[in-house]
Amino acid sequence: MWNQLPFDILERIFSFLPLDCLARATSACKHWHTCAKTRPSQYQAMPNNSSPWFLAIQKRSGGGGHPCYCYAHNPSLNSWHSLPLDFLPNPIRPISPIGSLLLYRRPSSFSCSSSSSPSIQLALFNPFTRQHRLLPSLITPRINPAVGVVEGGCGTQSPFKVYVAGGISTSGGSAASSYEPTLEMYDSEADKWQSLGSMPIEFAVRLTVWTPNESVFSGGILYWMTSARAYSVVGFDVGNGSWKELKVPMADRLEFAALVRRKGRLALVGGAASAVEAWVWELDEYYQWELVETVPFEMGKRFLMGKRSWYSTKCVGTDEAICLYKELGSEILVWREDIAVKGRWEWILVAGCSSIRKEPVPNFPIKGILLYPSLASSYIFNI
Numbered sequence: 001m002w003n004q005l006p007f008d009i010l011e012r013i014f015s016f017l018p019l020d021c022l023a024r025a026t027s028a029c030k031h032w033h034t035c036a037k038t039r040p041s042q043y044q045a046m047p048n049n050s051s052p053w054f055l056a057i058q059k060r061s062g063g064g065g066h067p068c069y070c071y072a073h074n075p076s077l078n079s080w081h082s083l084p085l086d087f088l089p090n091p092i093r094p095i096s097p098i099g100s101l102l103l104y105r106r107p108s109s110f111s112c113s114s115s116s117s118p119s120i121q122l123a124l125f126n127p128f129t130r131q132h133r134l135l136p137s138l139i140t141p142r143i144n145p146a147v148g149v150v151e152g153g154c155g156t157q158s159p160f161k162v163y164v165a166g167g168i169s170t171s172g173g174s175a176a177s178s179y180e181p182t183l184e185m186y187d188s189e190a191d192k193w194q195s196l197g198s199m200p201i202e203f204a205v206r207l208t209v210w211t212p213n214e215s216v217f218s219g220g221i222l223y224w225m226t227s228a229r230a231y232s233v234v235g236f237d238v239g240n241g242s243w244k245e246l247k248v249p250m251a252d253r254l255e256f257a258a259l260v261r262r263k264g265r266l267a268l269v270g271g272a273a274s275a276v277e278a279w280v281w282e283l284d285e286y287y288q289w290e291l292v293e294t295v296p297f298e299m300g301k302r303f304l305m306g307k308r309s310w311y312s313t314k315c316v317g318t319d320e321a322i323c324l325y326k327e328l329g330s331e332i333l334v335w336r337e338d339i340a341v342k343g344r345w346e347w348i349l350v351a352g353c354s355s356i357r358k359e360p361v362p363n364f365p366i367k368g369i370l371l372y373p374s375l376a377s378s379y380i381f382n383i
Contacts, residue, residue, distance in 0.1 A: 010035045019373050020072060020081040023128040026375070051075040051336070052318050053373055055102075055127065056328050056353065056366040057085075057094050068092065070127050071328060071353045071361070072373070080353040082361070083127045094367045095213050096149045098160050100374035101126050103149060119143060119170050122162065122186075124380060128373050131381045135162070135186060139193045142167030142180045146207035148215030148222040150238060157379050162186040163196075163215075163222060165236065166204035179204045183236070191383045196241065203234055203243055214316070216259045218266040218283075223259055231257045231270075249281055249289045255310040260317025267292075269322060271310030276300040278310060280322070280335070293335065295324075299347050303333040316368045323370065329354045329363035 005013075014022055014035065026033045054073040067086035074081065085092070092104045106121045119141030125132040145167030152159040162185065169180040181204040183196040210226040211234075217223070221235045221244075230251035235244045248257060250272060257270040262282065268289065271278035277300050280293040295303075303324065304310070315324050321336040332350040337343070353361055 018074060018077075018079070018081050019128050019375065020083050023130065023375060026129075052321060052370040054323055054332060054350070055369040055371050056325075057369065059365040059367055071356075072127070073350065073353070078350070080356055082356050085127070087130045087132055088125060094369055095147050096215065097369055097371045098124065098149055098151060099158060099378070100372055100376070101378060101380070102369060102371065103147070103162065105147070120145065120167075122147070126374075126378070129375055129377065131377065133381050136192055138164060139184050139195050140180060140182055141170040143170055144168055144208055145180070146211045146215070146224050147213055148217070148224065148236070150217045150222060159187070159189045161188070163236070163238075165199060166207040168208060179208055188380055200243055207234060214259060216261045216266055218261055218264065223266055225257060225259045227257070233259065233268075246283070246287060249291075256313045256315070258315035260315060260322055261319055262317060262322060263319050267317065267322070269315045269317070269324070271313060273310070274308045276304060276308060278324070293345070295333070296347055299333060299349065302349065303331060314368060316370050318370045321370065323368060325366070325368045327363050328352060328361065328366050
């Protein structure tokens with residue numbers, strides 16, 4: 001009977017499924033796959049008409065042959081869903097969303113005493129459709145570089161560029177590895193890497209050793225946070241190829257600091273030791289930091305569970321929301337635009353993921369990503 005259901009009835013049934021369940025249903029048979037793909041506008045979630053989902057990706061490997069998992073929070077339904085990543089090599093290190101896709105790299109051992117470590121390999125995948133593709137190999141083999149993304153739009157067919165800076169060289173044949181003071185860029189339209197020349201060696205060292213890889217593109221500049229105390233920001237102007245450094249407010253007092261993009265502008269989120277509050281600064285047109293928000297005392301106290309330490313806090317953001325998080329089961333502190341009052345932003349707490357469909361989920365460290373999910377196929381998988 002299920003094989004003979006008309007498309008309109010089957011589409012109606014599919015419309016009630018969460019995206020992760022719908023993605024699995026499309027792999028059941030050709031009939032279901034065709035049906036689910038005939039009306040992508042019904043299932044695609046794009047930035048203009050929806051809120052981003054918070055994806056919590058397991059940081060440790062599955063072990064014992066078990067895959068890592070991605071746990072996705074749907075803000076519209078306030079519900080969690082599990083997405084097994086058994087179609088990916090294990091483990092992975094997520095880097096950044098690109099539209100509805102995730103850029104990741106295979107982790108490579110960081111060693112300054114051996115040049116035999118394999119170069120990083122970058123790849124893309126869609127956690128809902130389970131599509132996956134390796135990017136071409138880097139021109140200059142390296143490990144542990146800073147990686148940044150510049151998107152050309154917000155749709156699944158929009159072009160993008162990936163920048164790789166610094167790292168430890170894995171070529172040259174010497175017994176000891178050295179820092180790689182070069183920059184290269186991947187163009188999705190050409191599907192190849194292009195060398196952009198040299199970079200200051202001091203920036204190459206800092207981006208290799210003290211950068212957690214989160215990048216933000218704002219005002220034509222690609223920014224990275226360097227986490228050596230005190231914190232500072234390194235920026236690369238993609239238009240003229242110049243490098244710059246920005247100081248960070250309260251740089252020597254912050255226990256954590258992260259860069260995000262908010263409403264098109266570069267923002268910095270940080271929390272200090274022995275303080276319940278955390279702060280949000282934005283960079284103005286004169287490259288000065290302006291304090292725009294403080295985490296409410298009671299919200300911060302609850303998020304920190306009564307402790308006065310932001311040490312293990314991590315942060316991720318988009319133009320529409322900023323999320324502070326710790327582990328999978330911990331609450332997520334979100335600053336987002338108020339649904340009822342346009343232009344006004346509010347703080348809310350979102351329950352962490354402790355169970356899915358009444359089945360308990362173990363707590364563990366995660367890497368958080370904000371993503372606009374889509375079931376539409378991207379051109380990048382067909383190159």
